[in-house]
Amino acid sequence: MASLPEIQAMKRALELAFLGRKAAFPNPMVGAVILDSSGNIVGEGFHEKCGAPHAEIAALSEAGAAASSGTIVVSLEPCCHYGRTGPCTDAIISAGIRRVVIAMRDPHPNVSGKGITQLESSGIEVETNVLFDEAESLNRVYLHYLRTSRSWITLKMALSIDGRTAAKDGSSRWLSCEESRKHVHRMRGSVQAVMTGGGTVRDDDPRLTSRGSDDPGEQQPARIIVSATGDLGNSRKIFENPGRVIIAVPENVAGSLQKFQSEFGADVWEFPADFSGYGFNLTLLLERTASEGFGEILCECGRGLATMLLRKQLVNTLSVFTTPMILGGEGLPAFEELGIDSMDDSIKLENVRSSLLGTDTHLEGELVYRID
Ligand SMILES: NC(=O)c1ccc[n+]([C@@H]2O[C@H](COP(=O)([O-])OP(=O)(O)OC[C@H]3O[C@@H](n4cnc5c(N)ncnc54)[C@H](OP(=O)(O)O)[C@@H]3O)[C@@H](O)[C@H]2O)c1
Structure with missing residues (x-):
């Protein structure tokens, strides 16, 4: 003993x-x-x-x-x-x-x-x-890496109390209070990479950098954009801020991204198109990210990418910031259909931690998927 x-x-x-x-x-x-x-x-x-x-x-x-x-x-x-x-x-x-x-x-x-x-x-x-x-x-x-050869995914979402990620018009700015936002900056500062989907890049033009640290030499996490179409709209901020940017796309659209490589030095990762006809296999992406040294990735995306990751059981930790606000049924839901027909099918969280951050509630836990 x-x-x-x-x-x-x-x-x-x-x-x-x-x-x-x-x-x-x-x-x-x-x-x-x-x-x-x-x-x-x-x-x-x-x-x-x-x-x-x-x-x-x-x-x-x-x-x-x-x-x-x-x-x-x-x-x-x-x-x-x-x-x-x-x-x-x-x-x-x-x-x-x-x-x-x-x-x-x-x-x-x-x-x-x-x-x-x-x-x-x-x-x-x-x-x-x-x-x-x-x-x-x-x-x-x-x-997790030894078992799966993949990066660990922490999916972070800011939600209204009725589980909406954005208003009907797509706006989601300041859906969480200042304390929560500071916490998110610390989360970004503690991971090797932050990931998002093409939808968020087009709608929000986010930077996804870690800001507010006391360490002036803080290294920014790499930012990974996942896109099926390669259409990144008029986004610029993610490219103009410090840190490596990676655009992950199916092979057939990679050619349209040359300007991001030449103008901003972004890396383009190409994957075989998925047999389903949509995008590419996200498991391959997470194997590649792990082999490039990204152990944990913070995913800050909308419902499109969040749903795809959940369907493939690729999310490991869910980190939700709930703000006291109602956006109604017309607001954008957190996820699309996940094939859950009954309580038995639900995806549960274990090892749940919760805290109050300013006016928000922060809840975090590891996902337990049903094994059929
Ligand atoms: N409240 C929050 O925490 C939060 C956080 C982020 C964003 N948002 C809000 O969410 C909204 C955007 O939602 P969204 O669903 O459009 O955005 P998203 O989830 O960030 O992006 C979805 C996109 O990801 C790409 N994608 C997903 N699966 C893929 C696969 N298997 N292969 C290749 N690409 C794949 C596609 O990109 P392409 O379309 O480029 O092909 C898809 O349209 C905005 O209103 C934003 O403000 C809210």
């Missing part, structure tokens, strides 16, 4: 791990804390970005000789293979660590329990599943 100082050290390791949120992907976020034989913290580290030293190595190097006979508390099973860096298990063994406390096994096929076996066969005591739920939730994007 883990001791109280080890549990506290694990909480700290999870906090440290979170610091790698923007750059660790496709690697997991990992934090590590070294306790000496009296239970004092003598070293800390986290995995800052892909290719950088692993958390265990950073913590061991901070601890130096003080790690000998100590305990390493780490939020994920240490690796035991040669990747971009050497195996962490070897470094732990040579540092003279006596006990290893781990939050969860790493399901990566190169590790998957082998790290634990190697440590145990070297005579090191190993304790696992300490704050497992917290560690699993922290690394949901990495775990």
